[in-house]
Amino acid sequence: MDRNGYFSMINKDDGTYIKCVAPINKGAPVDINDVTYYLDKKQVRDYNPKDIKNYLMAGDYSGELKVSSEKNYRQNEHVKLTIDKTGLKVIGRFFPPTNDGEKMTKEDIINELKHNNVVFGYVMKNIDIFVKARLYCTDILLAKAEAPVHGHDAKIDYFFKTDVVAKPKLNDDGSVDFHDLDNISHVEKGDKLAHLTPADLGKPGTNVFGKPLPAKKVDRKVLKHGINISVSEDGLDMFSNVSGHATLVGNTVHVSNVYEVPANVDTSTGDIQYSGNVNVRGNVITGFTVKASGDIIVSGVVEGANLEAGGDIVIGLGVQGIFKARLKAGGNIVSKFFENCEDVYAEGKITTDAIMHSNVKAKEEISVQGKRGLITGGSVISSKAIKAKTVGSTMGTATSLEIGIDPERMELYHKLEKDNEFKSEEIEELKQIVSKFQKRIKNREKLEPDQMRKLKDSTAQMQQYAKEISENKVKIDEILEELEVCKKGKIYVSGDTYAGVSINIAGTKKKITDEAIHTCFVKEGADIRLSSF
DSSP, X not given: OOBOOEEEEEEETTEXXXXXXXXXXXXXXXXXXXXXXXXXXXXXXXXXXXXXXHHHXXXXXXXXXXXXXXXXXXXXXXEEEEEOTTSSEEEEEEEOOOTTOOOOOHHHHHHHHHHTTOOSOBOHHHHHHHHHHOOTTSEEEEEEOBOOBOOBOOEEEESSOOOOOOOOEEOTTSOEESSOOOOOEEEOTTOEEEEEEOOBOOBOEEOTTXXXXXXXXXXXXXXXXXXXXXXXXXXXXXXXXXXXEEEEETTEEEEEOOEEESSOBSTTTOOEEESSOEEESSOBOTTOXXXXXXXXEESSEEOSOEEEESSOEEESSEEEOTTTOEEEESSXXXXXXXXXXXXXXXXXXXXXSEEEEXXXXXXXOEEXXXXXXXXXXXXXXXXXXXXXXXXXOTTOOOEEEEESOOHHHHHHHHHHHHHHHHHHHHHHHHHHHHHHXXXXXXXXXXXXXXXXXXXXXXXXXXXXXXXXXXXXXXXXXXXXXXXXXXXXXXXXXXXXXXXXXXXXXXXXXXXXXXXXXXXEEEEETTEEEEEOO
């Protein structure tokens, strides 16, 4: 078989020598680094590396090389251990004993591993081979970790159309058809809506130090749903109890019949609040409110009204808001136009032909690219991207475009941080109270009923504060992620950007003083850069 070359140290009365043994077949020759490592390890102080190099290069291993005039101590067989920091494996490289030294036994090798805190995963086969064959100056795997068995995330397959984003058709003349939206996912009674494949948690492994190697974290899920839906006994399948249409809001499935309003929302209907979708065939008149857990579809005009949907809002003819209209959607908003709106907000995207003197915000993209593609006056805020044809006006109308998060979210961030700081301080004070009572109990002192009650209440309050701090941290991390997304956001204007327009990307502001044409605004360092696209 192949065998690496190796050397041994010889102690004589007149000093210390080394003698090499040539490799066999395809084995590697003696490495000078092995020799110098060993001599340094055994405190041979006056050797000459150049002499050793010449001796090895000569390749004549019949003789010995004197490396020191001092006689060394007797040295037993030695192993150099290379231990992976994460405990995945241990490599041993053995060196023979001096002429008056002793060889290591199997027990000696295992004890050396234990001495270096290696207590698991011994490769006994390799240790046995070394003890039998004495393969010196050769890397030998002595221990290895037991790898974890990784599981997989839970998976939910939906059997209805979940991407029901209203997608207006762009006509040949450049206008946008807000009527043909194809945004309803119809279901029949008894239809299977979803199937859950549960998460596989996997199995932890063990490193060579005997410590666990955790399997990768997996995402657990459950089937979440609203009314008119049933779930199988094992919790893996979801079915519709009615014929209607299904929507996915966040990660919750809703099925409902459509609430039809044949004409206007006005004094003949009063305010509308419905768990499902609402379809208004006419207009929504000033002063009235429509709330739905699903989508709101208005065929006509929305005046100074209030619309709030858990899903999408679709408005066929647009919003004439008279500075009173307020729209809020958990999904997307599509409208012919927005004019004089007090507040428009979408958790998803906003698609329209024009925004005029309105305050419009969306977590996702805001697209103003119909025939006009106009944004003039007011404030437009998106967390990711704004696209338009024309921004501002020749009259210098004050118009603000921003890539950022809702100020209310930042206010919530600061509130959560302050709340966590307060509760952390409270926990420290409660710990002192609990510790004082526990010490008295340990000393077998009897506590009065009111003291026992205070101990119990303090402990419960500590646990409650700790839980609330953890919940706050989750929300804080979500807001920080949103801020990171904003830094990469862009504003695309395919036509004119007029003077008077304010650009703000993740807190970096720029005032447009000269008209810009066909421009993409991006954040670069501490500045806003203008580039073509």
